[in-house]
Amino acid sequence: MRKKVISHKVLALGLPLLMYGCGSPTHLAFHQNTVFGVDVAVSPETNNVKAAVGYDRNTIALIPTSKLQTEEGSTKNQAMSVVGLTKIKVPWFSHQSIKERFATGQAARNLVKDKEGMRKFLEDK
């Protein structure tokens, strides 16, 4: 009887792909990621598979999109309105501290119209 052997590569790449169906970005998210080792990741937003061996660090903003009906009847993607400020302190070999401020949707659109409000919002206290 012939034995079927699952390749490690298939397993390593297949697991995140299997998990991909579990969710898609429906919420706004700011993601900082540091890896020391092996990492195989799939972003539901872009469907890109990324593999890293060794050290890797990245910062990603995931902004959800919605379908917008145009006057011509076609649909196009529209990104969520966001105004944000992020301040991160990353010391060596220690945990970081984070300060984050963001406005979304109508609040972000109102903020853009209000210059004084925007200035106060983006002030780093």
Added chain:
Amino acid sequence: MCRFLLFVLCCLVLGVSSCALGPYGLQAARYTRTATATVIEVYSFGGTLRILDEDRGATLGFRKSAYVYEREKLSGNAIGQEWSFFYTPNPVGAPVCRASTSVGIELQATPEISRFGLGVLDQVISIGPAIGESRIVSFSYDRRNPAVTAVYISHNLQEEKQTHEKESN
């Protein structure tokens, strides 16, 4: 080689008797309540299966995960810190920030990313509202000192202006 790796994996699973399923299991959590935030830091070792929607996945090894929530408005809990063992309930609702450090094998299936990792993995994720929601969120979180965590969430600009005025006063 394959069998040896499988043996090492089995030893890790069986040798380390601790395991956790969701909020139950051999894990410890430190609850830090500030005036505006609740921070839950969960320490687990061994096999951990996480079923919380925002942090779905599994870990084999050590993991420290922290969840930052807006403080419950009607909470009767006093400001301060307390430890909880074996059962680590989370407040209702989604956290505004999630931070984790894991050493070992990590499987993650959250809405932001799906991954398989081996080694040291550190991540901080700030979670905003769903598309179409109008909200202003402001928070600060120091992973070394959760007692200074602050979270403000408001749903319109007027409310945010009042918050700023209160802060400046």
